[in-house]
Amino acid sequence: DSGVTQTPKHLITATGQRVTLRCSPRSGDLSVYWYQQSLDQGLQFLIQYYNGEERAKGNILERFSAQQFPDLHSELNLSSLELGDSALYFCASSVTGQGGTEAFFGQGTRLTVV
């Protein structure tokens, strides 16, 4: 167990709908990352938050948004869903520190858009 909790584990929804994925980081971790992993694909960086503020953006679609709350949990909102959004979405968290630190991954949320 990495200490990072993601809910739900599985989500099936229809095209055009909106969903919210939730992530609770490890206790004490201030940074949260979101990644998208499509079938047989790598880990595509979406966005990073640090202590409630957006710090870095990757290839995140305009239909997607995220936020980190005062209690440090984070939510990834996906709207106007398309079939191609079906993927495994991972959240990871890391402690603060200079020069990079280990990122711990949650178990992921498998999103299926039908």
Place this chain on the structure above:
Amino acid sequence: GENVEQHPSTLSVQEGDSAVIKCTYSDSASNYFPWYKQELGKRPQLIIDIRSNVGEKKDQRIAVTLNKTAKHFSLHITETQPEDSAVYFCAATFSYGGATNKLIFGTGTLLAVQP
């Protein structure tokens, strides 16, 4: 922009042989290079990491080497076992100062260890 290239995409070895996976990164300011192992249907887990002030690090059967001049780093697995079969991802962080960093992953290598 930040980019991490990883080769090969697939690697098949016989049990007991060594496996080497190579990555290159684009930003000379990158300072942290972790390697993750992802088994089928599971989350990525850190197996070893190296910082930019170190050239090599070893942990039992796995080792990582870093060449800052050439901006590449490699994962070496010796005496491979069937349980080493998984997807391996390299990554590099791009620091924006303070306690924030952007963790970019390579495209992954599917390692198959044949018994």
